[in-house]
Amino acid sequence: MKKILLIEDSDDIRETTAEILELANYEVVTAVNGKDGVEKAIQNRPDIVICDIMMPVLDGYGVLHIFNQNPDLQGIPFIFLTAKTERTDFRKGMEMGADDYLTKPFHEIELLNAIESRLKKVEQLLQGAGKVAHEHLEELYSEANKYRDLTDLSSDRKVSTLKKKQIVYSEGDEPIKFYFLKSGKIKTYKTNRDGKEFVTGLYNEGDFFGHIAIIENTDYQETAEALEDSQIIGIPRGDFMELLSKNQQVANKFIKLLANNIADKETYLLGMAYNSLRKRVADGLLLLQKKYKAEESTRFTMKISRDDLASIVGTATESLIRTLSEFKADKLIEISGSEITIIDEKKLSNLRN
Numbered sequence: 088m089k090k091i092l093l094i095e096d097s098d099d100i101r102e103t104t105a106e107i108l109e110l111a112n113y114e115v116v117t118a119v120n121g122k123d124g125v126e127k128a129i130q131n132r133p134d135i136v137i138c139d140i141m142m143p144v145l146d147g148y149g150v151l152h153i154f155n156q157n158p159d160l161q162g163i164p165f166i167f168l169t170a171k172t173e174r175t176d177f178r179k180g181m182e183m184g185a186d187d188y189l190t191k192p193f194h195e196i197e198l199l200n201a202i203e204s205r206l207k208k209v210e211q212l213l214q215g216a217g218k219v220a221h222e223h224l225e226e227l228y229s230e231a232n233k234y235r236d237l238t239d240l241s242s243d244r245k246v247s248t249l250k251k252k253q254i255v256y257s258e259g260d261e262p263i264k265f266y267f268l269k270s271g272k273i274k275t276y277k278t279n280r281d282g283k284e285f286v287t288g289l290y291n292e293g294d295f296f297g298h299i300a301i302i303e304n305t306d307y308q309e310t311a312e313a314l315e316d317s318q319i320i321g322i323p324r325g326d327f328m329e330l331l332s333k334n335q336q337v338a339n340k341f342i343k344l345l346a347n348n349i350a351d352k353e354t355y356l357l358g359m360a361y362n363s364l365r366k367r368v369a370d371g372l373l374l375l376q377k378k379y380k381a382e383e384s385t386r387f388t389m390k391i392s393r394d395d396l397a398s399i400v401g402t403a404t405e406s407l408i409r410t411l412s413e414f415k416a417d418k419l420i421e422i423s424g425s426e427i428t429i430i431d432e433k434k435l436s437n438l439r440n
Contacts, residue, residue: 121145271317
């Protein structure tokens with residue numbers, strides 16, 4: 088029997104809703120406010136949460152924030168229940184990670200359908216998306232894939248969907264988890280005092296990111312942002328550190344991964360320091376091709392904003408645009424809106440200072 092935590096400060100609505108859910112063969116735990124709900128969730132983890140937004144002591148947004156920060160509560164489907172109908176409230180809840188949103192008054196069938204849909208999606212993610220994630224995990228840890236720890240690492244973690252430009256974490260945040268990129272593209276960058284961005288990393292499907300801060304026991308040293316619509320799986324810090332301490336082969340794999348990252352960054356920074364702008368722009372385009380080109384493609388094409396590309400190259404956007412125009416005139420690339428296609432990879436590679 089699936090367990091539902093119902094957090095609602097209105098006695099009438101709480102009792103009526105609990106009765107409906109019990110008749111539908113769910114085990115129901117009720118809470119009169121957000122603080123009470125969090126305490127009951129920690130004591131006995133529910134399968135799904137239905138939570139009012141406007142409550143005393145701790146509101147619904149505060150409850151969801153605590154769930155997102157607590158490794159023991161992450162991944163639980165979360166449905167907001169509210170009388171407020173403003174679109175900004177709806178968007179705030181969804182951006183924080185809520186799974187659904189019901190406006191009071193609601194029909195019983197609406198509530199039951201929402202619950203069944205969320206529970207069914209969790210099962211599909213565990214059997215489907217979780218399986219895909221396991222395949223990438225096992226590729227990375229091929230030497231250690233016989234250990235059950237690896238399949239436990241992300242199988243019960245919620246897949247979060249990000250919109251383009253959405254921030255995953257910010258420079259200076261405490262690293263409570265790191266991330267597996269299920270689909271899409273992610274960049275990490277640092278910002279100087281003038282607000283200019285400098286890209287420190289590019290990540291593709293199957294990559295991990297955010298783990299360096301956990302290993303070094305520091306705050307995040309950069310900001311992570313979606314270059315396009317993406318899906319990520321957050322893996323709690325405690326699970327990761329426990330796995331590293333228990334499994335030497337997995338630890339060795341991550342050491343090798345870190346070493347390769349450092350070597351790549353050293354080469355990249357050396358070029359940034361000594362290469363001309365034309366060479367840096369060429370290298371930036373080739374770096375994107377190396378990271379994101381599909382194997383079956385004959386030419387590399389990617390949609391990327393001029394600001395993002397400028398932060399990869401380490402130059403002003405205006406200077407980048409002039410250089411791209413020169414490359415287009417030299418028939419090295421084609422440009423269509425925000426889309427750039429490399430048409431002469433050899434000449435780009437052979438550009439001299």
